[in-house]
Amino acid sequence: MSTDTKGWSRRQLLVASGLGVAGGSLLAAGEARAEVSPKHLPPGRPGRDYTPVVVPNGSKLPWKVVDGVKVFHLVAEEVEHTFAPGLQARCWGYNGRVHGPLIEAVEGDRVRFYVTNRLPAPTTVHWHGLLLPNGMDGVGGLNQRAIAPGETFQYEFTLRQSGTLMYHSHHDEMTQIALGMVGLFVVHPRQPPRGPKVDRDFAFMLHEWKLDPGARRPNPNEMTDFNLLTLNGKAFPGTAPMVVRTGQRVRIRLGNLGPMDHHPIHLHGYQFRITETDGGRVPESAQWSDTTVLVPVGSTRTVEFVADEPGDWAMHCHMTHHVMNQMGHGMPNLIGLKPEGFDEKVRALLPDYMTMGHTGMGDMEEMGMPVPANSIPMVGGHGRYGGITMGGMFTVLKVRDGLTSYADPGWYENPLSTQARGAERAELLRDGIDVDGQPGAIDDEGA
Numbered sequence: 231m232s233t234d235t236k237g238w239s240r241r242q243l244l245v246a247s248g249l250g251v252a253g254g255s256l257l258a259a260g261e262a263r264a265e266v267s268p269k270h271l272p273p274g275r276p277g278r279d280y281t282p283v284v285v286p287n288g289s290k291l292p293w294k295v296v297d298g299v300k301v302f303h304l305v306a307e308e309v310e311h312t313f314a315p316g317l318q319a320r321c322w323g324y325n326g327r328v329h330g331p332l333i334e335a336v337e338g339d340r341v342r343f344y345v346t347n348r349l350p351a352p353t354t355v356h357w358h359g360l361l362l363p364n365g366m367d368g369v370g371g372l373n374q375r376a377i378a379p380g381e382t383f384q385y386e387f388t389l390r391q392s393g394t395l396m397y398h399s400h401h402d403e404m405t406q407i408a409l410g411m412v413g414l415f416v417v418h419p420r421q422p423p424r425g426p427k428v429d430r431d432f433a434f435m436l437h438e439w440k441l442d443p444g445a446r447r448p449n450p451n452e453m454t455d456f457n458l459l460t461l462n463g464k465a466f467p468g469t470a471p472m473v474v475r476t477g478q479r480v481r482i483r484l485g486n487l488g489p490m491d492h493h494p495i496h497l498h499g500y501q502f503r504i505t506e507t508d509g510g511r512v513p514e515s516a517q518w519s520d521t522t523v524l525v526p527v528g529s530t531r532t533v534e535f536v537a538d539e540p541g542d543w544a545m546h547c548h549m550t551h552h553v554m555n556q557m558g559h560g561m562p563n564l565i566g567l568k569p570e571g572f573d574e575k576v577r578a579l580l581p582d583y584m585t586m587g588h589t590g591m592g593d594m595e596e597m598g599m600p601v602p603a604n605s606i607p608m609v610g611g612h613g614r615y616g617g618i619t620m621g622g623m624f625t626v627l628k629v630r631d632g633l634t635s636y637a638d639p640g641w642y643e644n645p646l647s648t649q650a651r652g653a654e655r656a657e658l659l660r661d662g663i664d665v666d667g668q669p670g671a672i673d674d675e676g677a
């Protein structure tokens with residue numbers, strides 16, 4: 231860390247200068263050294279100082295104010311978690327939730343966290359991306375000793391920044407993170423950023439798991455073949471939609487503390503701007519427009535857009551195996567196989583046998599194929615027009631005119647004139663389309 235001639239660290243200067251809130255100017259040399267408890271601002275209040283974020287399927291960590299400090303209590307513990315209807319597992323999380331409740335606070339707040347360890351193993355909490363004193367950083371062995379089972383530790387610091395940050399165990403990381411011990415930490419700016427106000431502010435934690443069909447515990451030793459991909463701990467069809475009124479400005483915060491994979495999250499129907507990383511707000515001149523944002527492991531990305539087109543818009547990871555559930559993995563490739571005759575022979579031995587997958591996996595949702603106890607089919611649920619052939623990291627942005635409530639409005643009814651449908655014979659004739667003829671493709675031999 232760089233220091234000036236007076237021995238001040240840049241961070242101490244930022245703290246003592248009013249957290250950059252009062253204009254960000256550094257202190258003049260010779261001013262008093264930062265106190266043990268650095269200057270902080272009165273606790274920020276929802277409604278007055280910020281619009282609370284919405285956590286689909288998730289929860290928030292409660293707090294109270296004691297002598298001007300926001301006090302939180304995190305309890306690390308085993309959690310019976312439901313990934314989707316019909317699929318439960320014994321995970322590790324915080325306060326009865328997987329993932330841990332979202333922490334919401336305001337730049338300049340003084341925050342105090344009590345962390346009680348009810349796990350059978352030691353743990354710590356690391357405040358990922360937060361600027362804080364080294365002794366509060368939570369890396370077991372490096373910054374503190376690990377919190378033993380039954381112990382309660384205290385962390386306290388002042389929030390010097392705003393943004394979408396995270397927290398997670400930093401002890402036996404491979405095991406504890408894989409079992410779910412992660413959460414989001416949103417710090418709202420004390421002064422709202424310039425520009426239009428955001429109306430709907432959603433937050434998602436991305437995660438991946440290995441949970442064998444029928445198993446009760448995710449396998450934290452898995453390194454490559456994850457079979458359960460989640461948004462806020464839920465796999466589609468367990469994911470709740472984002473509900474928005476047409477014309478509202480929407481923010482979506484995405485954090486990734488999964489074990490191994492980066493996730494390209496794609497939103498249909500809109501171009502968004504990438505406005506924030508866990509390193510803070512991206513200056514407007516450096517923001518770019520996109521439809522997919524890559525969220526690397528250990529990072530957050532925030533996007534914003536105006537929801538001006540009503541409808542049911544998909545949002546999902548674009549890695550196709552990340553929109554499949556458990557049973558879509560490790561299957562033999564049967565594409566092109568002709569099962570006639572073969573199935574009858576096998577049925578002599580296995581009466582219920584039916585070859586599946588020889589035309590792909592798209593029919594699996596429709597077939598109602600029986601699955602082992604405590605597992606879910608590889609692809610999702612029913613939409614307005616039939617089976618949705620995705621599971622995992624898939625959810626829906628529901629944009630509607632004139633909403634008065636954010637309850638799930640059901641499926642969108644597209645105006646007939648803007649609805650894809652089967653072509654009619656008269657239309658084919660009118661446009662000279664011969665469905666049985668030679669399809670066209672012109673060799674491109676260059677200019």
Ligand SMILES: [Cu+2]
Pocket residue numbers: 459491492493494547548549552623
């Ligand atoms: Cu993915």
